[in-house]
Amino acid sequence: MSEAVIHDDHHDHKPSGIGRWLFSTNHKDIGTMYLVFALIMFFVGGAMSMVIRAELFQPGIQYVDPQFYNSMVTVHALVMIFGALMPAGVGLANWMVPLMIGAPDMALPRMNNMSFWILPFAFTLLLSTFFMQGGAPAGGWTMYPPLVLQLGDGFPYLVFAVHFLGISSIMGAINIIATVFNMRAPGMTFMRLPLFVWAWIITAFLLIAAMPVLAGGVTMLLTDKYFGTAFFDAAGGGDPVMFQHIFWFFGHPEVYILVLPSFGVISQIIPTFSRKPLFGYTSMVYATASIAFLSFFVWAHHMFTVGMPLTGELFFMYATMSIAVPTGVKIFNWMATMWRGSMTFETPMLFAIGVLFMFSIGGFSGLMMGITPVDFQYHDTYFIVAHFHYVIVPGIIFGIIGGIYFWLPKWTGNMYDEKLGKLHFWISTISVNVLFFPMHFIGLAGMPRRIPDYSVQFADWNSIISIGGFVFGASQLILVWVVIKCVRGGEKATDQVWEGAHGLEWTLPSPPPFHTFTTPPKVTDATAHS
Amino acid sequence: MDKKEQTSQKKELDRKNMLVVIILGSIAIGLYAGFIYFYSS
Structure with missing residues (x-):
């Protein structure tokens, strides 16, 4: 344990009561609040997807009217993207970034508090639209005009x-x-x-x-x-298609806003459980930056069927395909890290390997849709729904869950229940594939998305998909139970927690004191991750 | 490190943090306002 940490233990004064959370400027507390908020929103958005899958269990209108179904589809997406995935990523960043770079806290702690407390306020605005004249947003999360302008009193609340x-x-x-940029410990260079x-x-x-x-x-x-x-x-002389360009200029980078933190998490997990340094660190950094840069030049692949000049379609097709190159570099490096490693398969590693396999399925179907003439066949079908859910659920959510299992012993000071963790992984993995893989088939067969009823030819697969959905939803309660159990007690975690873990965060006690690194540690090649 | 030096380091850090806020905040607000201006002109 470093000298700085021992020093911190003597000054571990935590505020108490509700004020600790309302006025918190501590990165660990704010990180916890982000993660709890994300988990609540994950279940709110998940409940909406259960309504969708219950309605689609059989052909015909079963439980909800089409307008409400459309609201479920729209608000499910908004809640999951803005309420669950983004805050979960920020929560992990709040907890881990200062610990990883040897900083005592975030640079702007009061702004950090405000960033978090805006979220419950914004979601109250959004969810209150369910009780308004005209109902909740129902025109899709993409908010395309003129459809979105038909929304009633809820429209300004959405905006x-x-x-x-x-x-x-x-x-x-x-x-x-x-x-x-400003608070890295001495010796923590950018390439470390x-x-x-x-x-x-x-x-x-x-x-x-x-x-x-946006x-x-x-x-x-x-x-x-x-x-x-x-x-x-x-x-009035305007252009509704212009909104689609604007939306997707935001929307495609948004995909990478969601997925890059998940990639970051598994880049920590895979070397730890392979007991090897990450293969190709520098190429990983450049590949991540390249993915981000290219993401601003591919937006119109979401709009091939809208109509645009052939040159435009070709440009966006080739640009889209070029993203596969840096993504392939990352996948190769993760596999090369595991190659001949002394691997063990604890729950975080299982989730990381799950990301590797299943994100690749979403990536490959994405490549298929990037081919302009082929996309004309897939557009607005369940094939698209299968693609982006493979990217988001096993690609992003599995990464975040892997990160939670990975760092939970550090956060709480207790080891989680490994058996329950593995059970969570296997039920989630099987059910997520039952849920999303058959969507490829019904999509290719022509089932349109965002419709509450469908032709009877799709009935069997839809029943199977819904069963997968219900099992996946219920299996997430295992995660909640594991977290509660771990917070309440269990086998004590060591400071390093995992045998193969390296980096500043693992030099701190588990759980870390309320204030850490008030005296900055000295970072050398031996203590840095790379 | 004496207290005076610590205070001056803290002030220097605050100044650098505020600089980041001003630069990146201006970029974000500029993109937002510039974008609307671009389409309205």
């Missing part, structure tokens, strides 16, 4: 919720950049940063570049509806 979420994300991104920190720096820059574009787009929607402008109104 302002998106604004607040954007403000929160941008403040969080600025905080992470300031922390990494753990890959998780690199992933977050790049994600933060993506957020700053992409979120204002905010601008929805502001223009607001002025179109209430202030007589005609940005997207064809009758």
